[in-house]
Amino acid sequence: MTPRRGRRAVIAGVATSDYPHLPHLSEHAVHGQAADRALADAGLTFADVDGFATTGFFPMYATGVAEYLGLHPIYFDETNSGGSSFEVLVEHAAYAVEAGAVDVVLVTYGSVQLSQMGRRLGTGGGGGGFAPGPAIYDALWGNTLVGNYAMAARRHMHEFGTTPEQLAAVAVSMRRHAATNPQAQEREPITVDDVVSSRLVADPLHKLDCCVISDGGGACIVTTEERAADLPRDPIYILGAAHATTHHLNLSAMPSLTVTPAAQCGPVAFARAGITPADVDVAQLYDSFTITVVLTVEDLGFCAKGEGGAFVEGGGLEVGGRLPTNTDGGGLSACHPGMRGMFLIVEAVRQLRGEGGPTQVPDARIAVAHGTGGMLSTGATLVLGREAS
C-alpha cells in the first residue's frame, strides 16, 4: 500500500532508559523512563500519543503499561515474537500511521530481568513446568535456551567448517564497540583467545559467546513525515519491513538448523525498501549468542550461506569493517534485558542521525535492524533511512 502524501512513516524520537542494572526500578518504571525520554527527544508529550505498542510475558501486557502511563490509545498492539517483537511492533505502527488510523504511536520496552532473576534463569529455561502442547517433546532432555543455539552452532560447524574462533570474533568486535559506550555492561577489551578459553556453557558455545543479562529498556515514536516536519529532530524513514517464522519453540520442528527466518523476511524487507545488502551502511543485528549473528549476516544476504564465519573474522563487524554492526556493543556486551529488539532500533536511528559518537559510521544513510526471537523461531527486519528513498 502506498501511503497518502505526507503520511509516510518515520521515527521521530528514540531513547534508551538507564541500563544495565536498575535494582531501584520496577519494570513499568523502565517503560515510563524510556517513554518520557523518547517523547522529549521527539518534541512531543503524552497528550500527543494516540497509539501505543509494547509487549512482555503475560497477556494484556500493553493495556497494563498503558494504564500505568495514563494512556487511552485508540490503537494498541502487543504482538510477541520474542526477541524480534519490537521490529514487528514498529512495522505494525508504520502501517497504522500510513493508513491514517493514528498519528503518533509510542512503542516502549522495559525489563528488570537482571534484578528480578539474577543470572541463573536468563539463558536457562528448559526446566520448570512450562512445556505446553508439543513443547514437551523438546523439554524432557535438560536442554536450555543456550543449548538450542549451541546445537545450531554445532550443525553450522559441521556443514560449513565454521570454527569457535570465528564465532568468538563476533564477541570480540561487540566488546570493542562496547568499550566506547559508557553505559555498556561489559567494557573490558577481550581477545578471541579469551572467548574460546572462557568456560563452555553448552558446547560449542562458551560463556563469552553468550549475551549479558541486563535491566533496561527503550522507546521510539512512530509518526508521519508530515507531522515530523514540525518536530525538532530529522525524521528517520521506515523504508521497508517484514517478519517471518519457521517454527515455535521446538528445535525438532525447525526445517534447517542453519537457516533462520531472516532468509525469508530479509529479502522482502530489502525489496520493499528498494535496496540491496550492499546499500546498507550500518547494521544492528540481534546477538543473543555469537552464532545468531553469523546466521543472520548470511540469511540477510551480506554473504553467502556458510561464509558467515569468514565474514565476521578480522573485524568484519567493526566500524571500518565489512558491515559495522551493533555499534553500541550489542547484547553480547552492552545490554540484553531479554527482548533486545528496541535497542537495535534506537541505535540504528542514532547512527542515521550522526549521533553514534566514537562508533559513528561516517555518513550512514541506510541502517538495518534485525531481531531474532525464540529458538531461532522468528525474525523481523526493519530498513531505516535518512532520506525518504
Add this chain to the structure above:
Amino acid sequence: MTMRWFPDEMPEPAASAETVGWWEAAAAHRLVVQRCTDCGHTRHPPGPVCPHCRSLASEWSTLPGTGRVYTYTVVRQAFIPSLADKIPYVVIAVELDGADGVRIVSNLVDAETEEVAVGLAVEVVWEDMGPELAVPRFRPSVTPGSTTAGTGERR
C-alpha cells in the same frame, strides 16, 4: 550411566489427544512417527494437521529405532538446578531411520561425553518411568553401519 531424571523441576509428559498414541507406543517400547495417510508426509512433534497437505488423517508408523546424530550439545552449566549432578550431559537431535528426515531431540546415554559427534550412529534405549510411561534415549549403535539415515537437510 543411563540417566534417570524428571526431578521436581522437570515437566512430566502429559499426553494430549494428539500425542496419546505416541506415548502409548513408547510405553510398549515402540518408537513411532506420525505419518499423513493422504500424502505420506512424516511429522514430529505429533500434531492434528499435516503441515504439508493439511489432511487431518494420520497413522503411527513404527520405526526401527536407529538413526544418526544430526547435531548435539553438551550441557555443562546447571541452569536446571536439580540436574546439577548430571552435568555434563549430552542433548542430541537424531535424524531417525525410516522417518523421511524427521528429527527428534533426546539424550545420548551409555557413552562417554567425548564420543558424541555429528553423524554418530545411535539406537534407542527405553527408560521406563512407570507402568504407562517410557521415554526414548539413545546410545551409540552396537552394530555400526546399521543405520540408513543421512545427515542432510530435511526434505
